[in-house]
Amino acid sequence: MEIIMAFVIGLLFTAAVYLMLSRSLLRIIIGTGLLSHGAHLLILTMGGLDGKAPPVLTDGVTDFADPLPQALILTAIVISFGVTAFFLVLAYRSYQELDTDDISAMKGGSEDDE
Structure with missing residues (x-):
């Protein structure tokens, strides 16, 4: 499962960087949203996806997430x-x-300044 998540995270980061390098302000905003979603998935994946134990600590429990x-x-x-x-x-x-x-x-440059 971690391999699939690694590919999804890489795809989200790639799409986010591509969108943030464009000229359109709306595409930049969508790119930052995708980048944040990729970061969320990265944190979740690094925390572990085994899901064997609940993240609740009660009396007598030795294994917890x-x-x-x-x-x-x-x-x-x-x-x-x-x-x-x-x-x-x-x-x-x-x-x-x-x-x-x-x-x-927006910054005042002409359209021919590429």
């Missing part, structure tokens, strides 16, 4: 949701003001 990766992922999901919402509002406002979502047009 580490709940720290799950807590970190829940916290990271909330933070990435807030950051994505902020980026979307910022992109919408910049599109209202500048009538474009092209990064090179």
Whole structure:
């Protein structure tokens, strides 16, 4: 299962980097979302996917899963949701003001500067 997750994580990171290197602001925002999802899966995979023991410690239990990766992922999901919402509002406002979502047009460069 870890091999499949490694390929999925690599695919998410690859797609995220490709999208973040584009000129469109919306594609950059989608790329950051994919990057955060890849990071969440990476933390979950490094925490272990065996699922044999619950992450609850009760009396008499000697084998238990580490709940720290799950807590970190829940916290990271909330933070990435807030950051994505902020980026979307910022992109919408910049599109209202500048009538474009092209990064090179936003910074004042001409379209022929490639």
